[in-house]
Amino acid sequence: MSRQLLPLGYGVLCASLVAFVLGGCASGTDLPRQAAREFLPDSARQYVEFLASDELQGRATPSAGLLQAATFIAEAFRRWGLEPVGESYWHPYSLVRRDLRRESLWLRFRFGDTLWEAAIPDHAVPMPMTGEGSTEEAPLVLLQRLPADTAAFQPSAPLPRGSVVLMVRSRQEGRADTATQGASARVSLWGWLRWMRRHGVAGVLLADVPQQGQRLRPRRFPWPSLSQHPSISTLPFQLPDTDTAVPVVYSIGAEVLERLFGSVDAFRQIVEQQESLPGPVVKPLPGIKVELSLAFREIERVEVPNVVGILRGRSRPQEYVLIGAHYDHVGVTALPGVADSIYNGADDNASGTAGLMLIARALGRLPKKPSRSIVFVAFSGEERGLLGSRAFVQNPPLPLKHCVAMLNLDMIGRNHPDSLLVGVRGQWLESVLQAQNRALSRPFLLGREAEEFFGRSDHASFARHGIPVLFLFTGLHEDYHRPSDHAEKLNYDKLSRVALLAARVAWALATMPAVPPAP
Template sequence: MRRHSLAFVSALGLVLATPYPSSAETAPAIGADAIRADIGFLADDLLEGRDAGTRGYDIAARYVAARFEALGLRQVIPDSWYQPVTLAVARLDKASAPSISIGGRRFANGEDIAIGAFGREPRQSMEAQAVFVGYGLKSDREKINDYAGLNLKGKFAVALSGAPAGMPSEIGAHLAAEKSLAAQQAGAVGLITIPTASYLGRTPWEKIRDRAQHPSASWVARDGQPYVRTPAIRGTATVTGAAADALLAGSGKSLAAIRAQAERKGARPRGFALRPTVRIDRTSIVETAPSRNVLAVLPGADPALSHEYVLLMAHLDHLGMEENGKGPDRVYNGAMDNASGIATLLAVARAFAESGERPRRSILFAAVTAEEDGLLGSQYLAKNPVLPAGGRLVGVVNLDMPILTYDFHDVIAFGADHSTLGPIAEKAARAQGISLSPDPLPAEGLFTRSDHYRFVQEGVPALFLMTGFAGPGREAFEHFLKTDYHQLSDQMSLPFNWDAAAKFARVNYAIAREIADEPQAPRWYKGDFFGDAFAPDAPKATKP
């Protein structure tokens, strides 16, 4: 890190003696014009949907880097605004007719089974016995072990999707996201999922089936292999209907009965060995594509705290182009998802740069790649830190798809209940005349579905704001999710409320500023699930 200018710091003693201003005292004006201009550029057809690893994404990355440079921010990576991320993209070779055989009965991909590509094993034929494991959850802290008493060594785990009804939503979402890890720890070689009735009510089988046909992506690790957190889990699939019945054949249990049991609050179907042998046959075509995270830093002004960093992050990528589009519009512009998050990031960066008072802690700004492919750019950044020697990441503020079509009266602060970031978020919201509300979509598991979660997994407290459901919020939010989310219609023609966009940026600036200027770094609360799981030895705070 370069030394601080004498214009900011004349001597250590003087710095320590000077009181640091509050976020309210240093808050610059944040208007809507620049936000509108940034979204307009990033969501333009010329960027072809900003798919990670494409020319359109690289243009967007160059734009963000130019904006960082114009604001006077510094490069955290020597002589570069970019952290290279090589993506490994795997596609099913449909000519090889991927399939699953259950008890000798073959099911072609797309019937009652859905299997995707697997980059670590391009040509695969694997066969093993299977064991039903209920929901397939494991947590020592929550005293949950769906694998207790079951022999999974060298076998497929067969698990229901999601978590039991009535489980706290964020804990349930986390444990559901960790199913592959639980299966690997039990000795399994694969994980087959049976969607529950509730899950199918939210996500029809047709969408599950079609999603599996899409390319799968990872980042290339130092050993040259696509990174996976659970390398022992070699075979994954989702099954329903006749394929699920075939798995359960001879067990005395039916798919209908298990699904009915799973719908009851708190119900936990017990595991049992399955009779049929399962075989997966598939061939994947694997290609690599270069991409990059765009990074910049604003060095902190306090010598005692400048080695601590607050990460402000948004994902830059979207879905690219519709491959088989028949109409004139084939571009997934991603105006709300997530040009709006990047525009907010740039507005907050500008506010910091023009405040006239540098924050005490350093601020790391990151526009990350491949979120749509599985939070890959943020995972790469979390696994490959860029901070200088002695630098420590203390908190994360994530900006992902604020719905800005209405004047929101409240926000949902995911992560607020888990750490001392909660009171900071509440204070920032209150200053803008809005309130914090509980998660209105617990079944969606949003806490685990955006980039901040990759840093939670590394033990760092994180916060992710969503515009809320008060007043006109529910109708506007649900309309976007139903009509425009991941659709060609997510573009500048949406009825943006630009005053709301500026307000959202002001709230996030106040949060980041407060984190950066607080005497004490964010801490997990004592007894919190995520703090205990990912930062068991870190100092904890008592929850108010």
């Protein structure tokens, strides 16, 4: 990361909140010395070298290598005295692959008495994150300039229930999942689609803003039912409820825009005019009605596990602090001219998983347990869209209302030895982090760059449920999502120090007399 690290907490917290929280971070909540001595770089190296070995073939979700990693983690939890939540440390959830039902697929526009049907896939293509459903005679609304947070959505006009939204977005390099030019990664396209479904939107048409002279085509996705050379391996695994969580979503090309606006240039001019207006723009397009339909057929269903262990609290066992890290990566992909095809994922995220294991070992071996429980979760499916954490919050093995906070370790083993990027939701949690960082013999320089990646790791699933979260991350590097992300490139001293800081924060949260109520 090239940006300057920015210290946290400049004048953010009021004096009463600081006193409330830091009063609970006195010596009685300090991590016992016996536990602090357990954070050994050699142990971290041992865990990473197994998880990131060629034997595990990149730990894709699903794969045999992923199950080997899950067995390794579960056995360690058992050995260190953590209890299973239920009958097993494995908490499986289902993933499905679906193809389109070609006979139930259409996108039509009615202009008065004239009905025009877009040709699929030439004029429009269903997006991979689409839901299923159908609608008739739906009004069409142009939507652009989404804010970075759904809570800040104050549109220029109401968004009618039952409408189809024409969402304008830019082709930002490396940000294909970002909703519009103004939106940060905190709210991905997926997050906005879920929000729209909850607010009654029936369908979404995604339109990129074309460059001058560019012939705009719909974004392609290799659905087997639309392909001349069908293969189910091109289909993503998704949670079974994906079809009900979001509206029907099509990417549209120039032919559709020409029908709607007369020309692509006219569409571009309208978009540019709206850019000067404040806030989100909702512009009804009168005289146009939309008919659309999309349905799936299930091709394949598999089960994959999250791994869950609990350190049971003494006096408030029903309340818990959750520490998580994803243990999956992206598997094996052969690239032209590259001999190594295994994406070992040492930093992403064998490092965070090793940190989780260091904490579990250190705290699990303590003779005296904390007041609240501490739950350790190794998530699968993160690389496929936070699937494991989304499945966890949808069907939690423990009530989410009793979760005091969620701490997430993702990529914690690279870059400058003293830099640590954080994302925090909950001002009181930030105060605990600051206090515990200052208490380290070698504190980290805490930076805010993790906010840019806030929606791209498992803590986001918990933040959406109003749970305070802390995201610890040491930044991107040239080996990110490359076969060259190998175990020997990690700084194991730094990894162990990050894990120690997370353990100190978790122990403080699990032992302080009271925590602020959820907002």
